[in-house]
Amino acid sequence: MGSANRRLFLGTSFTTLGSGSVLLGQAADKVAAPKTSKDAEFEAMQRRLGAELPRFQPQTLFLTWHRDPTTTMVVQWIGTRGETADTTVFFTDDSRLTARKDPLAPVDPQAKPVTVPWRSVVPRAKYFPRTDFLVYRAELTGLTPGTEHLFRIGKSSPNWRFRTMPSRATDSFSFISGGDCGVNLAALENNRLAARQNPMFVVIGGDLGYDNGRSVEASLAFIRNYSTTMVDNDSRLIPLVPCLGNHEVDGGYGTRDKATFFYPLFDGLFPETGYTTLDFGDYLSLVLLDTGHTSRVEGAQTDWLDKTLAARKDHPHTIIVNHVPAYPSHRNPVATLGKDGKTVNGTGENQRKHWVPLFERHRVPVVLEHHDHTFKRTKPLVGGLHNDNGVLYLGDGSWGRLRIPRPDDQLHVMVKTSDDYHISLHRLEGRERFHLAMDHTGRVMDTCKSGQRRAGMVAVTG
Numbered sequence: 001m002g003s004a005n006r007r008l009f010l011g012t013s014f015t016t017l018g019s020g021s022v023l024l025g026q027a028a029d030k031v032a033a034p035k036t037s038k039d040a041e042f043e044a045m046q047r048r049l050g051a052e053l054p055r056f057q058p059q060t061l062f063l064t065w066h067r068d069p070t071t072t073m074v075v076q077w078i079g080t081r082g083e084t085a086d087t088t089v090f091f092t093d094d095s096r097l098t099a100r101k102d103p104l105a106p107v108d109p110q111a112k113p114v115t116v117p118w119r120s121v122v123p124r125a126k127y128f129p130r131t132d133f134l135v136y137r138a139e140l141t142g143l144t145p146g147t148e149h150l151f152r153i154g155k156s157s158p159n160w161r162f163r164t165m166p167s168r169a170t171d172s173f174s175f176i177s178g179g180d181c182g183v184n185l186a187a188l189e190n191n192r193l194a195a196r197q198n199p200m201f202v203v204i205g206g207d208l209g210y211d212n213g214r215s216v217e218a219s220l221a222f223i224r225n226y227s228t229t230m231v232d233n234d235s236r237l238i239p240l241v242p243c244l245g246n247h248e249v250d251g252g253y254g255t256r257d258k259a260t261f262f263y264p265l266f267d268g269l270f271p272e273t274g275y276t277t278l279d280f281g282d283y284l285s286l287v288l289l290d291t292g293h294t295s296r297v298e299g300a301q302t303d304w305l306d307k308t309l310a311a312r313k314d315h316p317h318t319i320i321v322n323h324v325p326a327y328p329s330h331r332n333p334v335a336t337l338g339k340d341g342k343t344v345n346g347t348g349e350n351q352r353k354h355w356v357p358l359f360e361r362h363r364v365p366v367v368l369e370h371h372d373h374t375f376k377r378t379k380p381l382v383g384g385l386h387n388d389n390g391v392l393y394l395g396d397g398s399w400g401r402l403r404i405p406r407p408d409d410q411l412h413v414m415v416k417t418s419d420d421y422h423i424s425l426h427r428l429e430g431r432e433r434f435h436l437a438m439d440h441t442g443r444v445m446d447t448c449k450s451g452q453r454r455a456g457m458v459a460v461t462g
């Protein structure tokens with residue numbers, strides 16, 4: 001909209017609003033009349049209802065997982081002691097409560113209130129660093145797979161909804177991935193776009209709020225944004241699966257205590273190291289790696305990766321998530337000489353040396369990469385060369401941050417790159433995997449399908 005048109009639009013809006021307020025004023029004058037006993041009755045009822053309105057709705061409430069998402073869910077929020085009388089988390093999957101009711105359906109005056117037993121868990125609380133806040137965390141276990149659940153906190157919260165993951169991959173479902181969010185308007189817009197796709201969960205591959213291990217405000221703002229926007233079209237909260245990035249760590253690379261806010265929030269999933277795996281039954285494994293921020297790429301993490309991938313060779317969907325890309329689209333992938341005459345490693349070089357051979361040997365179909373703030377899709381690769389049975393690398397983290405892709409593609413691996421904000425939608429249908437990239441307006445930028453892990457090879461089609 002041009003500036004003249006914008007002025008016209010704003011002028012029209014203000015005029016309309018102005019005349020509307022006059023009309024409202026007139027209408028209010030007309031309805032002013034002495035109160036009757038019915039009015040008093042109505043006001044009393046409103047007061048009663050008001051007293052029963054849910055009062056405890058933490059703006060930092062979100063769901064995540066520590067263990068198998070087919071049977072567990074973690075409810076987590078950041079709050080203060082005493083802000084609600086009871087922090088017990090009550091939950092149920094009883095269909096008499098979880099069933100969606102038509103709000104316009106006539107009420108049966110003879111119907112008796114339904115009494116449903118709710119299970120409960122008392123959350124653990126521990127301090128959130130550099131604040132007086134506490135991180136409250138309750139893990140709900142023994143849940144029924146593929147089922148709608150309700151939960152509430154104490155007696156004065158609303159009921160929130162979630163669903164557990166299906167027990168088998170026979171049910172198709174979608175999830176969203178992306179990374180490098182921050183807390184700007186683009187990030188918020190992509191949060192809303194992600195939620196509208198009704199994903200079963202969202203994976204953020206590092207650089208969540210850009211707290212840099214120092215800004216509690218940025219860390220809290222990211223969680224608040226996630227909490228308030230990540231609700232699907234059926235009012236279910238969408239669980240968050242995080243991965244560590246350099247902007248969670250003071251200095252980008254260091255010891256675990258330098259990830260000041262990340263581990264206090266997510267050490268249920270990452271209890272000892274910056275890498276872990278989240279196994280969904282026996283059909284999906286998300287292998288979440290630490291690209292050197294609090295755990296070295298080589299050595300213990302590489303040994304663990306080898307064993308972890310070998311143990312999941314029969315899972316139809318084993319997907320890697322890491323922050324720094326093995327095949328970067330913006331940064332320089334090859335070694336250069338620094339001003340001091342010393343060699344500076346290319347971005348991803350260490351991973352290409354230690355991890356990529358494992359991805360290929362264990363037939364990993366897809367690697368989700370981030371950190372370079374672009375959109376990219378590589379060719380399916382084996383040994384850095386196009387191979388129809390190779391590993392697909394999707395990235396590069398532009399949920400809320402942007403950079404320009406390198407024009408020269410030094411390693412000759414890219415199929416597509418662009419400088420658009422984007423998120424990726426992954427749809428798993430049985431053993432099939434479809435990947436769709438959307439820009440922040442919802443425009444489809446790219447689609448592809450990744451291949452099967454059967455017969456000792458993977459195959460990718462664009």
Ligand SMILES: [Fe+2]
Pocket residue numbers: 180207247371372373397401
């Ligand atoms: Fe980033």
Ligand SMILES: [Fe+2]
Pocket residue numbers: 206207245246247323370371372
């Ligand atoms: Fe990064």
